[in-house]
Amino acid sequence: MEEKEARRLVESYTDMFMRIGTNYLKSTADAEDICQAVLVKYITSDPQFDSLEHEKAWVVRTAINMCKNELKSAFFRKTTALEEADDVKDITPPDLGITEEVMKLPRNYRISIYLFYYEGYSAKEIAELLGKRESAINMYLSRGRKKLKLSIMNDLGMVKRVNG
Incomplete structure (x- = not known):
């Protein structure tokens, strides 16, 4: 080469x-x-x-x-990752960006969202790349977006807490 x-x-x-x-x-x-x-x-x-x-x-x-x-x-x-060790204090700043929030998602959601939004692949293309059904990828994207929205709203203090 x-x-x-x-x-x-x-x-x-x-x-x-x-x-x-x-x-x-x-x-x-x-x-x-x-x-x-x-x-x-x-x-x-x-x-x-x-x-x-x-x-x-x-x-x-x-x-x-x-x-x-x-x-x-x-x-x-x-x-074990250093961040997951019990005796290590959390040094993460409270003001996290979208990328950091995406990184917190479960792997299937995180990878699907990354390939869809950051690399521009369609759900069908992601399904082919990952060896999964397109419907599964659409589900990962939908659920990932919901989790991301809740996480961001929670960080901003916009989630209403219900007394139960």
Whole structure:
């Protein structure tokens, strides 16, 4: 592979790999590892594509698969994130943005919302990428939006509390 082609790959897809990796693994360092692994796989396997959309779908699917494999690894199953440790104080600022709220959603909702809103994929395309039914993706998007709305309204103190 020529240096020019390698540069195009890095410039075109690095940000997307980082966002996908961060969405799945919730760690910038782990996302960087996934980014590097996908680029290495692309360079070493030298896949042939019909179009740029075909190439993009391949790299997204490869990044997602690598993230899923990483989550199955013994390291991820046997470690706890520093933020989840009992003796660590919460240092998260109270004023969170939308991206942080999206990151709090369950994985299926988070990934569907990310691919739909941040990468511009349709529900049908997301279903194909994730190997799920389009109806499931629409459900994840709907429920994810509702959870996101409630979370943001709760953070703003706009949720009415009912005495029960």
